[in-house]
Amino acid sequence: MTSSLWLSLSLSLVLLNQFPVNAAPNLVCFYDSRGYERQGLAQFTMTDMQLALQFCTHLIYGYAGVNADNFELQSINKRLDFEQRHLAQVAQLKESYPHIKFLLSVGGDADTNEGNQYIHLLESGQQGHKRFIESARDIVRRFNFDGLDLAFQLPRNKPRKVHGDVGSAWKSFKKFFTGDFIVDQDSETHKAQMTGLIRDLSAAFQQNNLLVSLTVLPNVNSSWYYDAPSIANSLDFINLGTFDFLTPERNPEEADFSAPLYEAFGQNRLGHYNVNFQMEHWLLQRVPANKLNIGIATYGRAWKMTKDSGDSGDPVVHSTEGPATAGAQSKKAGLLNWAEICQLMPNPSNRNAQGPNAPVKRVLDPTKRYGSYAFRPADDNGDHGLWISYDDPDSASSKAQYARVKNLGGVALFDITQDDFRGQCTNDRFPMLRAIKYRLL
Template sequence: MMYSLWLGLGLSVMLLASFSAVSGAPNLVCFYDSQGFQRQGLAQFTMTDMELALQFCTHIIYGYAGVNADNSELQSINKRLDFEQRHLAQFTALKDRYPHIKFLLSVGGDADQNEGNQYIKLLESGQQGHRRFIESARDVVRRFNFDGLDLALQLPRNKPRKVHGDVGSAWKSFKKFFTGDYIVDEDSETHKGQLTALIKDLSSAFKANNLLLSLTVLPNVNSSWYYDAPAIEPSLDFINLGTFDFLTPQRNPEEADFSAPLYEAFGQNRLGHYNVNYQLEHWLLQRVPAHKLNIGIAAYGRAWKLSTGSGDSGMPVVAAAEGAAPAGRQSKQEGMLNWAEICQLMPNPSNANAKGADAPVRRVLDPTKRYGSYAFRAADSNGEHGLWISYDDPDSASSKASYVRSKNLGGVAFFDLTQDDFRGQCTTDRFPMLRAIKYRLL
């Protein structure tokens, strides 16, 4: 029986790969947060789970390596996992069974907490520091048999600001932005030039070794400040746009709103750049070829705690939120719930009579497919257990994949495999979001 299972899986892999090659289907770049391997219980992501996911991916990106602030070299940020437990080697060993998939190593990705500004230090380290980073990155990539490197550099983020309210307050927000009150890096123009030089030199070194180089633009990093798109595009094989987390309970604790809308959500004076389409158009207007751009889709949602002052309608923008909702039992991170956790909060026989924090949420669908769904539970009379979640589900993820197809883009970057319902806790199919994206891209 086990032999039949693996034979069927192998045939599925070959068929999907063949179909993709013939149809010229867009890429599906799958990010893998290696911390998922160390989680406990239902949240633990095993190599068996990985093998099931790989039948849908064209690229798989291992997260994450970091940068040594003292010498600018690429380094492991979890030596016990990467080296002692040989997880890096186990990961790339899968290349033998999945030769049609490209395996990359990502550096940064908000996982590198060893230093506060090591990425700015890297940019400022000059030719000598750049050379040390390039040589160390190339050595690690080649030693562990990766096909390339992904730069998910942790650059300074836009300052969060309250964007809703009356017209006057919205105008003040824009005015502050353009007059410099929200500048987070006075040397951003210099850093842009330094980053351009680093990417060009890194690309030259990698191409000489037949290695790939990609760029991941993390959420809320101002692309205009740091990326000279026309200059760096020829050096990159593809670019992943982190088009989610536009608003989060950490950055916007008092107001709950869509965290990853496809298009601008009009009304209530929202800022016009907090959406997928705006971010994409920025890169297209910089003459970056559409086929090099991948749209990022998150397998998790952002969750706010609601108060009695938030009301009971749930319609965004929701005022009087009280920051991040409590961490989920699996994801264990305040203000974030993975898709399996969100799905299990929807009304179902197991929670029909549940109360308090286990009570079901009300799901509100988006028939326009423009903004995304949300779910909420109004606070009770004691001001407790209020919850508001913005998220992508398999349906909205599929709609974004259709958007990718309609724009003739490079594909989708999926963040990440360990946040999908990879155990099938809500459906009979494991990885429902990954599947929905893949089948719409075919």
């Protein structure tokens, strides 16, 4: 009896080691520090930050960059980071929130100093890699951060028309897999170099008990740059930018769901433009599910509808004219933060509004598979047409539930400064962040 008991206990320990019990899910909060510099209602203050941190397991401060000459990690906003001591201010919050891990992110589409410095870093060899690693470790330790997030700005997939008849859809697939859409002829070499850099970075950081995470930006073909089975053990977690599959900049003439959870069937859409496909791609490469976080955007993508776009709003919407006019708060054409989108929905203040202030029609997704959209057809003069694809608190909650069901690491929110952090729409501050957190509990 005794030997049988010990055998059972030993077998249980082996099984626990092979199939570890998942820890609490991650809610990785990306913080784009440019939000601190915005004016008016869009300015994200340290008080707002402290409210957000009540929901986060990790805070990722963005963004640092890479010096194109010596490959060292550097600030790309020295006035904010150093002169105004914003990096230090954020790091000091660790004292009040000791359970949160603070990481510094490098890249993230914010580093515009030189176009290909991240590829050049990969090609720089052991000497360049060493300089990057040592400089990154110095800055992370100097400001008492817990680690580094690699959000490298690598070449994107070429934008292409993705809808049409069966023949054109097949041609798009064929070009994708036969190389006509290749944007980096040396991607295999760069993949090996990336693997070496990540392994060396992880080894150096582990000596100081520091974390290393990877963020795969939208429309970067992960197969070209990341040898998933080889780097998984060197990374604490991986954030997938599973949004912006279509954008008005990349796809100006047609509007469609920018971040569907599953493949949207019909109209011969490309099958890999959805969260589930991207996630399964990493799982099939034997990356542990609990290291993968799906990305959710707190902003929507907005196209300009024309008279030729029709008035039904049903996606795919053709004959659009690229990005819609920038919002008063987000100030970027083709992008509206959640507060701006929410306030465009019919409400007492815009009931009788006309022109660019007229309300949009909201179309919900009862299947929870594709996401909601909203639109305003162009008027008789062809003006003020608008079509928006977005995640709202409901769809964000559904994606968080997807992460729970799949036993994933959790969710990465891009980013907290674009949520309705002032409660402008419903008096509920950080509605998307809250919705995700409550579903992950």
